[in-house]
Amino acid sequence: MLELGEVHPRDAGVLAALLLNRLTLRAGEAIYLPAGNLHLYLQGTAVEILANSDNILRCGLTPKHVDVPELLRVVDFGCGDMPVLTGEPGDIGAVYRTETPEFELSRIDWEASDRREVEVDGSGPEILLCTAGEVLLYDDEGTKVELRRGESVWRPASDPAVRARAVGDQFAQLFRATAGSCL
Numbered sequence: 001m002l003e004l005g006e007v008h009p010r011d012a013g014v015l016a017a018l019l020l021n022r023l024t025l026r027a028g029e030a031i032y033l034p035a036g037n038l039h040l041y042l043q044g045t046a047v048e049i050l051a052n053s054d055n056i057l058r059c060g061l062t063p064k065h066v067d068v069p070e071l072l073r074v075v076d077f078g079c080g081d082m083p084v085l086t087g088e089p090g091d092i093g094a095v096y097r098t099e100t101p102e103f104e105l106s107r108i109d110w111e112a113s114d115r116r117e118v119e120v121d122g123s124g125p126e127i128l129l130c131t132a133g134e135v136l137l138y139d140d141e142g143t144k145v146e147l148r149r150g151e152s153v154w155r156p157a158s159d160p161a162v163r164a165r166a167v168g169d170q171f172a173q174l175f176r177a178t179a180g181s182c183l
Contacts, residue, residue, distance in 0.1 A: 013060010110166035133172030
């Protein structure tokens with residue numbers, strides 16, 4: 001509370017943090033939050049993926065508009081378990097399974113000096129996000145895209161499959177957000 005109060009002085013939204021479950025996630029861990037759940041990040045890097053929505057509401061800790069009546073109307077104040085997801089082995093890496101059909105998130109890791117190629121099938125629209133190291137994406141038509149930490153690429157369903165591999169001899173990580181099973 002003190003840390004949030006120092007960063008966001010005179011913001012009543014700091015008090016909302018008292019209503020939240022505090023979780024500390026390790027690298028590679030995730031949580032799934034259904035609609036209506038308040039959440040915030042205190043520190044670190046997080047990959048957040050949301051279903052299509054036009055109702056992002058803020059409860060504070062931002063200079064943006066805070067619609068308190070609407071927030072109180074839609075927030076789920078119930079208590080419940082918050083299972084930590086570690087990613088299940090999938091075809092090309094770890095897959096974070098959730099109850100939603102709108103999206104799926106997966107992760108591919110390359111340890112230092114790992115030269116393994118991974119085929120990303122391109123069976124639908126996807127976003128590829130590099131969170132560590134550098135990753136090279138390339139296809140049979142000669143198109144190449146190199147992603148560095150913090151960079152991403154949108155791939156429409158019409159794009160051909162690509163192969164991915166780490167560049168250099170450092171740890172590399174690529175997250176892949178796809179449309180899930182709703183297509």
